[in-house]
Amino acid sequence: MAEWRALPLLFSGDASADAARIVAFEHGAAVPFESFRRQVLAWRCRFRREAGTRVALHAESSLSFAAALFGAWHAGKIVTLPGDVLPDTLERLRTVVDAFAGDLPDGLQPDFAHGDAGDDVLRPLDLRSTRLVIYTSGSSGEPAAVEKRLHQLDSEIASLESRFGVAIDGATIHGTVSHQHIYGLLFRVLWPLAAGRPFAAQRLAYPEQIAATLDAQPSVLVSSPAHLKRLSTTIDWRAMKPGLRAVFSSGGPLPPEASASVHRLWGVVPVEVFGSTETGGIASRQGSTQAWSPLRGVDWRIDGETLAVRSAHLPDAQWFVSADRAVAVEQGFVLVGRADRIVKIEERRISLTAIERGLQASPLVHEARTLLLTGERTVVAAVCRLTHEGRDLLASAGKRVLVQKLRDILAGSIDAIALPRRWRFVETLPVDTQGKVTEARLAVLFKPLLPRPDWQSRTANTVSLNLDVDAELAVFDGHFPITPVLPGVALLDWAIRLGREAFALQRQFARMDVLKFQLLVRPGTRLNLQLDWQENHGALAFRYTSELGAHASGRVLFTALPVAAEELVP
Known part of the structure; x- marks a missing residue:
């Protein structure tokens, strides 16, 4: 084991013995x-x-x-x-x-x-008078100053050494994260200094740098999900695998597939460390499907649904109630989401409240709500009720110009990664039965209205396409939630939308004809849609089928638009 030295005593002792280390x-x-x-x-x-x-x-x-x-x-x-x-x-x-x-x-x-x-x-x-101030986002979104006294930092690194020291003894510490934040400060600077382990002065910003820098010598990588989620299989990692003792990750949950990728490419399972600037380290886990195990000296409990902690990493002996919802399990606890309006994008703490406040300060927005949308990429989405000025700009210049104007307004105070990527402009904000604007109601606005069409064949007057009916489509919301069924009106709407797209129809809906619904459509069904444009009759015939048989058919009759109105049809 490396010789352990408390931070206050880092430069005490026999200087000649330390000189060459x-x-x-x-x-x-x-x-x-x-x-x-x-x-x-x-x-x-x-x-x-x-x-x-x-x-x-x-x-x-x-x-x-x-x-x-x-x-x-x-x-x-x-x-x-x-x-x-x-x-x-x-x-x-x-x-x-x-x-x-x-x-x-x-x-x-x-x-x-x-x-x-x-x-x-x-x-x-002095453990009490030696102080450090680190800025982090508070629940209001304004940068909040968090003061740390040396006894808190010293206690935390002693806890880390107790849990992980043996496994990484003799290794050089490398990192992709900045030492300007609490995680990098502890893992890349203070802990190595106290434990007598050398650290690399330069931060590794790209996967190629990691592969080029780490070799067969014993090493540890201090990283984050933002980096570990993007490991390339085209890079030759073989040189670093023999010496890699451990990979640490913090700043946000590491997806199971990312953890598996690190294990497959580098030969180690990442150790995740959970905590915050305010609380210091709280718990760790290895393997992202496991429960969190508290670090030495950390007491925890569930207050209602919220995780509360008490440890020497905090400024006093009081319980700190976090904004993390958690459930106790036999091995520790499992996190089940945030209780506040702070979210994390690429390990950066983003205040949805601050974004909403910035939008509502604009003369274009009367009311705004934001939410996080996850998928291939995690982005902020905004739902806005516009002022008269905002509605006028939308009508005269279009959605693209309005969105850019709002993004420009936010750019001076909001991190670029937090600028909303998805937008909806509504007459009224959606509410539930209690009159509350909920995230679930907002999320519906961003669900697709129809499946992505898989065009099979197209001619001047006929098309064939497949549609995969996914349970996440907005049309299923509230329609028989126990046993979801696709509403018949959705089939009609899809036929009209796709018919306009396929045949560039510049016509006005008149009426339906010979409409039939034969079989219910449930989530998971792959529909085939046949569309026929009957120019002489101004009619669009449609027929939905699947491996189960015929689901619906009919004709939609159109009339010609007035000449002045034709230019307005998208």
């Missing part, structure tokens, strides 16, 4: 502990000359970041870690900190010329 690898070169200690002294020297107690720190290199962090702490500073370096973020920071450091604009730099200034002793840090 490798702390990090930067651009392929090994950095010994003595070199790292000199960097810390140079940063301490610079911070001591700076008035004020609060500094914001951002650095791309994990080694430079770690030296600056400990230099600031040893100079008595409270360090703030911005989650990004966007202009709006930096402007807010200027009002709450006294100086910028590292790679931030006009950031302070280490003073190597006077690094030790006759004093090269780094005394133990």
Whole structure:
């Protein structure tokens, strides 16, 4: 086992014994502990000359970041870690900190010329007064400052070492996640420093970099679902497999298929770690279908449906009620969704409330609701009730222009990944029987109205196509929920829609003729639809069949549109 050293005592003890120990690898070169200690002294020297107690720190290199962090702490500073370096973020920071450091604009730099200034002793840090501030999204969507004292961080990494230390002893720590956030800070910087394991200073941003960097030497990868879901089978991973001791994932649930892919390509099953900036680490699991097992020293309980935790990772001994709904099982607990309006897209915490507030601040939107749609890609969807100005813009310029205008309005305050990709504009927001706007009612607006047509044959006047009737179609909602049946009116609507598409019909519906419904259509049925356009009669004949027989048939009669109106038909 590596020699464990608590964070406050990182630089205490026999300096000569530590001097040659490798702390990090930067651009392929090994950095010994003595070199790292000199960097810390140079940063301490610079911070001591700076008035004020609060500094914001951002650095791309994990080694430079770690030296600056400990230099600031040893100079008595409270360090703030911005989650990004966007202009709006930096402007807010200027009002709450006294100086910028590292790679931030006009950031302070280490003073190597006077690094030790006759004093090269780094005394133990105080567990209570040594502090760090990390910004994260709160339930309101506004960036929230979460303060961490050194005793919380020290306790958490001791818990991680207790559970995982033996399995990764002797390995070098690599990562795809940033050390500017709590997960990367702990796993890529603080835990390796305390455990005496070297870490890589450069972050690995792409799968190709992972394959090119990791080799047969013992290694650990600290990653996230955003990266692990996108592993390519065309990359040659063979060189890294023999040395890979463990893969950690956090920031969101890892899909079972992604976990299986990592196991197949890399030979290890990822370890997922669950927690938040506010709570610190809570639990872990290996194999994404298993229950979460609490980390050492973490107490938990279910308050109603919500997970509550208590541990030394928190600022006090009180129970912290999270926004995660959970169910207790024999092996621990299972998460069943969020109780607040914070969702995660690509491991970024997104406030749906903040998006709605931004839309409603626009002169174009009177009321807005948002929700998360999952599928091949997870996106935010927005349902808006427009103002008079919004309705006028929609009528005069069209949906595309209105959507772009609303996205431009949000762009100044909302992360690009959170900008709504799906939109619906309604006269009234959908409500349930209690008069509440529910996510289920909103989701119906984004379900497909008809299946994707599989065109089989087409001529000038006849077409044949197949339709797979999926249970998720909007037309099934509320129509015999126990035993779903496709409404007959849906078959009629589909025939008209597909007939207009197939024959470019610029005509107005007149009436139905010889309409027959022979067999019920249930979810899972593959329908064949035959359409015949009878130009002389202005009639569209349709016939639905499946392997069960004939389901419905009839004719739709059309009349010619007035000349002025023809231009309005899409």
